[in-house]
């Protein structure tokens with residue numbers, strides 16, 4: 001037992017959507033010799049390396065698609081899906097049911113003529129898939145964007161307005177956007193579509209961040225939900241992100257006896273375990 005007491009977040013690491021996507025790709029690879037994911041299945045190098053050893057490759061362009069293509073948990077656009085279906089031998093859809101639920105909500109609101117706002121990161125593949133190339137589906141990061149004169153005008157003049165969230169959005173950010181929107185359009189339909197696993201991870205982290213001097217979040221720099229966990233923790237305490245145990249800096253732990261540990265939804269259990277062992281060994 002090390003000198004530092006570790007408090008592990010009650011909910012952390014792989015979510016059900018990521019786990020299901022990985023299991024789907026592995027099952028496909030066990031029965032075929034040409035299995036690829038369209039884009040990286042998850043934002044974690046260790047997990048991607050492990051998939052590669054099991055025969056799961058990656059293609060980034062539908063034109064390169066061959067054999068069986070697995071669509072990742074955060075989904076794709078309709079144009080990409082159509083291109084993959086034309087090009088690949090077989091397409092297996094591992095889009096998370098919770099992402100599909102958000103897409104269904106957007107489609108329904110859009111079909112009724114509403115302007116749809118998605119609180120998320122415009123360049124994230126999930127947000128790109130949710131927008132699906134539609135001009136009347138607008139992805140916004142933060143409440144300040146609603147002050148943009150052009151967007152403000154569109155919101156005020158739209159027949160109806162619906163607000164949803166990217167599945168991994170910070171609860172606090174979504175609430176702030178909903179509040180700002182209510183000032184412009186009190187009649188807007190607001191659907192908090194942050195998924196259950198993301199909520200649980202944020203709530204568990206918050207419990208630790210409010211009482212501990214340091215939080216270590218295990219996850220890749222490209223993982224949106226990992227970045228959100230770090231951002232959330234930093235509103236309350238000191239927080240550091242590591243991709244793996246090799247990035248632990250002993251200086252962070254000088255003068256402290258307790259630390260909280262959490263992990264993004266795409267961080268494998270083994271990576272988390274090694275970080276915990278690394279802290280115990282300090």
Ligand code: SF4
Nearest residue numbers: 015017096098167195
């Ligand atoms: S973060 Fe939520 S929506 Fe995204 S894959 Fe995981 S469970 Fe599904």
